[in-house]
Amino acid sequence: MKIGVVGASGYAGGELLRLLAFHPHFEVTAITAHSNAGELITSVHPQLQSYVGKKFSAFAPNDFASCDLIFLALPHGESAKVIAQLPTTSKIVDLGADYRLESADQWSKYYGGGYAGSWTYGLADIEPFKSQISQSTKVANPGCYATSIALGAAPAASIADLSDLVVVAASGTTGAGRSAKISLIASEVAGSLTSYKFGGVHQHTPEIEQTLTKISGTQAKISFTPILAPMPRGILSTITAKLAKKVTTEEAHSLYVKYFADSQFVTVLPIGVMPKTAALTGSNYVQIQVAVDDHTSRLVISVAIDNLGKGAAAQAIQNANLMCGLDEAAGLRFDGLGV
Template sequence: MGLTVAVTGASGYAGGELLRLLAGHPELDVTTVTAASSAGTPLAAAHPHLAGARGLGDLVLRPTDPAELAGHDVVFLAMPHGQSAAVARELEGSGALVVDLGADHRLTDPGTWESYYGGAHAGTWPYGLPELPGQRQLLRGARRIAAPGCYPTSVALGLAPVLAAGLVAAQDVVVVAASGTSGAGRSAKVALLGSEVMGAVSAYKAGGAHQHTPEMEQTLTTAAGSPVTLSFTPLLAPMPRGILATCTAALRPEVTTAQLREALQAAYADEPFVTLLPEGVWPTTAATAGSNSAHVQAAADTHAGRAVVTVAIDNLGKGAAGQALQCANIALGLPEECGLSVVGAAP
């Protein structure tokens, strides 16, 4: 019997992906799964692919309340933004490791939280992106972890090293990123119907309206050592999962492709989940699907005077469930790669 685990929001896409990964984890045993409207139904009804999974096929979704979560060694909160803070407060003093996949504990500025999400700020937890300088040390032994958002993960992995190296200007950063439909959650929405999505790529929440904008600016500002201003345009792509983020920033004079790649190589040479692709080979979401990997590439566009860094991740993997499990492994003193794969599923 390993450490006991509870997963809230288990009927959603991120919750389902987390359970898929936990089913193959040798040290963590899922004993409780909770949900809101689907409480009382079998887990396999929400996630048929888990019907034969070790210890999961017979579980029933329970209501998300303190009594159901009490006594677990690890609790993953895979809930919509704004809902996890109240549950986390009920777990204070429990001694459990709590990993929040939502946004409730990511931001440091209360005013920014209120502006983008509304309601009172719940406080800030250690930020769960281990590849950023110093973050892995903060996560070791932590009892509370805020897992980053999917877009912010891809953008931080692409731009943090080149900003830290002073190769690009912090005041002129532009990101255009395409996400699969699972990034919008599992609630029924007309815009996510198959007939609306198939054969179409559409922009949404452009012009600084997307809630991940302040999280990206917060992370990149720390990396750059000076305020970063970012223009972000998210795109909805006709695929179930994956993110492809194309990040550009004004080049410092005389900066070359080789220098951009050297900064990325120095940052990720020893990172198991981040791969700098050979020069000229550009990332594709197909290569990272089903994995906890990030594929990165960079080039200096000397014609336009801009650095171009492109990152591909699985939004449900490195962008959510995989990253949460990676952080939990670190906090618990387990091998970081336990239960996770660097290999995508193809075709």
């Protein structure tokens, strides 16, 4: 199948290209990058030996005419303009935020600018999303934080109060994009932790609440504090909620194991073993641990993903696989880097 990638010069775009080069059924035939058009792909992504000699193109709708599926990896607010120039029948996975929210008000509050509408939400490891994705030609790929937090909290719907979730999640620097800002230079970031978008204003908040409300049937609400961590990749999310009924750690763990029993990519670790972001680097896998804190009657959940893998490019490919009727794991059966 022929694949196009629009916006391939960012970190998510680069990871998409890296993973697509492995894929047994996908062939990348069109690669565009607005500000890097004409440059060698390896001049931006020196790791992409598979693309040696190839260049980024400027976006030209014709280049995508023969594509079976197109990935968009654009800054938010940019996807609609590109989509308007593609055939309406194109299969599209949008890695941006533009089509994730079902509420125009929430879009307006957290992103601003014109609301583009909503597509099938591509949280590919759990229902009802997985089934919907298989029936869709347009899928909105979840945000990186949103993926880790929603997967971690979803199984808790039956035992904990999702109307007052508290989440602190730390992300590697690629989450902030490939952008020349003083606050992102290594000298500022190395050996340091700092919070940002502080006080409940991160734009993934409504996305997470939308997902958990849909799954639980009651209005979810989340206090979310993001942190920038001194590492290039990875998200570790710590989620806690008051227990709605008395359960033990063993019962909660068992519930989680059952919830993800059919998932090829979400692993609930043995009790006592903690998720570790490096174990997921470069992969589509998710590691989860859960415990009951008897002292506070709280459920505590720890979730690790790679923000560029499961949190962006790898889940996008999982979505594409489902949309194309392929094995959802095609091209994604490789382990994380570990160290």
